[in-house]
Amino acid sequence: MKLKIGHLYPELFNLYGDRGNVRCLEKRLQWRGIDAEIISLAVGERIDFTDLDIVCWGGCSDRESELAAKYLTGICRDFKAYVEDGGCVLAICAAYQLLGDYYETDRGKTEGLGILDIYTKWAPERLVGNIVLKSELVPMPVVGFENHSGRTFIGGYSPFGTVSSGHGNTENDDYEGLIYKNVIATYLHGPLLPKNPQICDLILKRALQRRYNTDIILETLPDEAEHKANHQIVIRFPT
Ligand code: GLN
Secondary structure, eight states: OOEEEEEEOTSSOOSSHHHHHHHHHHHHHHHTTTTEEEEOOTTTTTOOOOOOOOOEEOOOOHHHHHHHHHHHHHHHHHHHHHHHHTEEEEEEHHHHTSSSSEEEEETTTOOOOSSSSEEEEEEEEEEEEEEEOOOOTTOEEEEEEEEEEEEEEEEBOOSOOOOOOOOSSSSSSSSSSSEEEEEEOOOOOOOOOGOOOHHHHHHHHHHHHHHHHSSSOOOOOOOOHHHHHHHHHHSOOOO
């Protein structure tokens, strides 16, 4: 078996080490004897989303979002079709924002892909720090680091998690990120996946199920180090 992981715009969207999510997906496949092909997708490049199993898209500054936004119209139709067909997406921070309709900052309005009916508004005080969530997707707490000016309003979508410690989508509600079909969109950097192996495996399981049209049972990995790293954050930032 093999999965193809599209790494979207790594040259612009990797301000917080989010490429570590791609490496984590790749290693947790390889450790199970499953092939992984990483496809780096540059800004402006034509993308065949039907050939991908997972799309990983990281975070960046407002300026990089503005630069990349000009190219989003070229991928919008196919990316939306991929999402609606159950394609797996992990979108971190700026990527999360750009899946929505727009990100309005003090520099103007950056149009997003409109794949999700959400919007983001800038505020001067950044929401920064370690964050701990409870997510309906996995039993373990989800830990990460957030650093964003944008406040994202998700309407009726299910959140990725409820905030046990930290800020989340805005400083005024208890929700963080969102889930829609096989899209996980979140503000959590870290990178997210190494300290949250259950989220990583959930994405892999869903992508394998979609590609091979069968329920895949993933071999259990010795995750002592991952669980210890996760727990160190949980005990430092009690709810
Ligand atoms: N520039 C966006 C913001 O500040 C996203 C930041 C990020 O990707 N961490 O909200």
